[in-house]
């Protein structure tokens with residue numbers, strides 16, 4: 001009985017640690033600053049399922065749109081930020097929906 005009890009307890013503790021670990025991995029997002037009509041850095045790598053946050057520091061509005069995929073932020077006004085999260089590993093190109101000459105790349109690993 002004592003053995004069973006301690007096995008259950010360590011199982012619960014183990015699961016708890018797993019959740020804490022996953023949460024800390026998810027919290028490690030990446031961020032990109034939009035300034036002077038450029039994404040900085042223009043090329044990033046991000047973990048699958050981790051938020052990629054875009055912060056607009058320009059007076060002009062910008063919107064991140066991933067080419068050929070259903071990922072985009074809202075139109076971001078000055079000082080606003082928006083995030084996208086991608087589950088599938090791979091290489092993604094994105095543009096600004098309002099200024100298509102602005103381009104960037106995300107490598108999801």
Ligand SMILES: [Cu+2]
Pocket residue numbers: 061062063096097098099102
């Ligand atoms: Cu733009």
